[in-house]
Amino acid sequence: MYKYNEFDEAFLAERNAQFRAQVERRIDGSLTEEEFRPLRLMNGVYLQLHAYMLRVAIPYGTLNPDQMRALALLAEKWDRGYGHFTTRQNIQYNWPKLRDLPDMLDALGKVGLHAIQTSGNTIRNTTADHFAGAAAEEVTDPRPYAELIRQWSTDHPEFQFLGRKFKIAITGSNTDRAVIKAHDVGLQVIEQDGQIGFKVIVGGGLGRTPMIGKTLREFLPQADLLPYLESVLTVYNVLGRRDNKYKARIKITVSENGIDTYRAMTEEAFLTIRGQYDGTDQQLLEEFKAHFQAPEFRSASTEAFDTAYENDPVFRAWADTNLDQHRAEGHAIATISIKAHGATPGDASAEQIRVMADLAEQYGYGELRISHQQNVILPHVHKSDLPAIHAKLKEHGLATANLGLISDIIACPGMDYCNLATARSIPVAQEIATRFDELKLEHDIGHLQIKISGCINACGHHHVGHIGILGLDRAGVENYQITLGGDASENAAIGTRTGPGFAYDEIVPAVERIVETYLAIRENAEETFIETYRRVGMDPFKAALYPEAAKKVA
Amino acid sequence: MARAFTPKVITANDLLEGDVIYFTAEDTWTRHMSEAELITDEADAQLRLLEAEKQNIKIVGAYLADAKAGPNGPEPTHFREEFRRTGPSNYFHGKQEAQANV
Numbered sequence: 001m002y003k004y005n006e007f008d009e010a011f012l013a014e015r016n017a018q019f020r021a022q023v024e025r026r027i028d029g030s031l032t033e034e035e036f037r038p039l040r041l042m043n044g045v046y047l048q049l050h051a052y053m054l055r056v057a058i059p060y061g062t063l064n065p066d067q068m069r070a071l072a073l074l075a076e077k078w079d080r081g082y083g084h085f086t087t088r089q090n091i092q093y094n095w096p097k098l099r100d101l102p103d104m105l106d107a108l109g110k111v112g113l114h115a116i117q118t119s120g121n122t123i124r125n126t127t128a129d130h131f132a133g134a135a136a137e138e139v140t141d142p143r144p145y146a147e148l149i150r151q152w153s154t155d156h157p158e159f160q161f162l163g164r165k166f167k168i169a170i171t172g173s174n175t176d177r178a179v180i181k182a183h184d185v186g187l188q189v190i191e192q193d194g195q196i197g198f199k200v201i202v203g204g205g206l207g208r209t210p211m212i213g214k215t216l217r218e219f220l221p222q223a224d225l226l227p228y229l230e231s232v233l234t235v236y237n238v239l240g241r242r243d244n245k246y247k248a249r250i251k252i253t254v255s256e257n258g259i260d261t262y263r264a265m266t267e268e269a270f271l272t273i274r275g276q277y278d279g280t281d282q283q284l285l286e287e288f289k290a291h292f293q294a295p296e297f298r299s300a301s302t303e304a305f306d307t308a309y310e311n312d313p314v315f316r317a318w319a320d321t322n323l324d325q326h327r328a329e330g331h332a333i334a335t336i337s338i339k340a341h342g343a344t345p346g347d348a349s350a351e352q353i354r355v356m357a358d359l360a361e362q363y364g365y366g367e368l369r370i371s372h373q374q375n376v377i378l379p380h381v382h383k384s385d386l387p388a389i390h391a392k393l394k395e396h397g398l399a400t401a402n403l404g405l406i407s408d409i410i411a412c413p414g415m416d417y418c419n420l421a422t423a424r425s426i427p428v429a430q431e432i433a434t435r436f437d438e439l440k441l442e443h444d445i446g447h448l449q450i451k452i453s454g455c456i457n458a459c460g461h462h463h464v465g466h467i468g469i470l471g472l473d474r475a476g477v478e479n480y481q482i483t484l485g486g487d488a489s490e491n492a493a494i495g496t497r498t499g500p501g502f503a504y505d506e507i508v509p510a511v512e513r514i515v516e517t518y519l520a521i522r523e524n525a526e527e528t529f530i531e532t533y534r535r536v537g538m539d540p541f542k543a544a545l546y547p548e549a550a551k552k553v554a
Numbered sequence: 555m556a557r558a559f560t561p562k563v564i565t566a567n568d569l570l571e572g573d574v575i576y577f578t579a580e581d582t583w584t585r586h587m588s589e590a591e592l593i594t595d596e597a598d599a600q601l602r603l604l605e606a607e608k609q610n611i612k613i614v615g616a617y618l619a620d621a622k623a624g625p626n627g628p629e630p631t632h633f634r635e636e637f638r639r640t641g642p643s644n645y646f647h648g649k650q651e652a653q654a655n656v
Contacts, residue, residue, distance in 0.1 A: 029611040050648045052572040098570050344644045416642035426644045
């Protein structure tokens, strides 16, 4: 993992001291809210419906146990005893007080965490594959590149006041777990003729106008990463619209000007910008790579795992859903679901956060990951330790075996917290999970991703959910639109709307009808929901959702 | 005929606490919507908002929110304001908790 050097520590301490002074000046009246607002946003401080909210970045989703414990400390000391993991590898605190925020940032700074550029029209936290460095099929660990981007983009003077926010995601695998095609820039580390480089995707995004990103460069050599990204941003800064907030994201810039024009302008800028890089960035990158070297994976018998798997059905169910293939022999990637049925997706108590930190320290080579799917991962675990890990997780309500299933729902905070929301999303997620748990159907249903957003901004990624739910305000009442067929993987697709929306008390039954339809028409138990949808299309689901309309046609 | 004016309350967030507050007829701030001033005159509403904004040193983002008269004072007409005066639905936090502890 990346370890801060003296420069990093001094930079962060200085930045936090500046923010402390800014808070004081707001309180004593030297700064108006209009002056203070952009300053607090640059440091991750929002004002939401009921309170301030602090959004802390978890760069490329990676944490060590001490950082994880600091997150628990913040939850306990300055918040309501829990934190909310978001859909972009951040954690949010929903109840801080203005005067406490500088202390919270200082506590984070001590363990090398910050909230810089988690808001505002800047380059946001670069997100990465949460299985980076662990996945069996990975080309290479993308995190050194993500760290390079983090350092380059942090406080970059040219990119502090972009036309709109700018999000970058990176993966080192063909299997896309980072939703790179729904980001402003998506990077895939690839190998070509023995050379490491990147496939560069641009102009993806969800929100009001969802778009799947387009390929800007098939292969960008490793050494050109920063000058090329700088070129992409420079073009966006000039070409991007500033007259209309809703047309300001790079996806609109690319779509209005065409990918070929955008590419030509980027390449032209790149000719100049490349010369400004003297190789220092590549020296840094080599240093970072040393920080991210894989641990010495131990070899041991997996007998304890095999025995538990054979004899303990609860452990077996968990192992079947929550484990993934690790690149080292005898090891596994263990995903801890923080979505017990009926719980708020992404919320973990201070106690749970500490338990996960302890497990990472004791069994997980000191590493934790946070996924955009709002779960926590122990990326490196020897299989023989899994029964002990599972037992500990069970004691703390963390052993839910539902990864990738219908109750593993992504949901934004919605109108329970968010100032922008038009409807609630958390209770919808809670009720869907509770309902399908009651029906005891979720393992039979199999892989099915539901994603819920409480407004058109799509923090809940509803466009790329197999079943997407969007909460809206229709004439002063909560109303939920459904989309089907979205896909957040390397086969990224935007879902299609089923038709008119559903009232708050109709949305869970509507989801149930969709699932019943799928179960009735799937070819066999192996055909997943998304496969069935692709085979049969929208019609059978529409008929189940809107029986009255079907009657009229007949 | 001109559309009837929907009565309003002035609401904001407290600068230090960040929680929801309402402007009273006495030019003070209360944490209870029922104690807010219900403004029934359209012309008066803008003037009262200006008055509230004079206190911007200790409040954030004052605005006029639709409201109606209830038996115990002003009540919200829209679900967003209902959540603001109550708190989130997934935990018993925020105003609902504060009121239960009175």
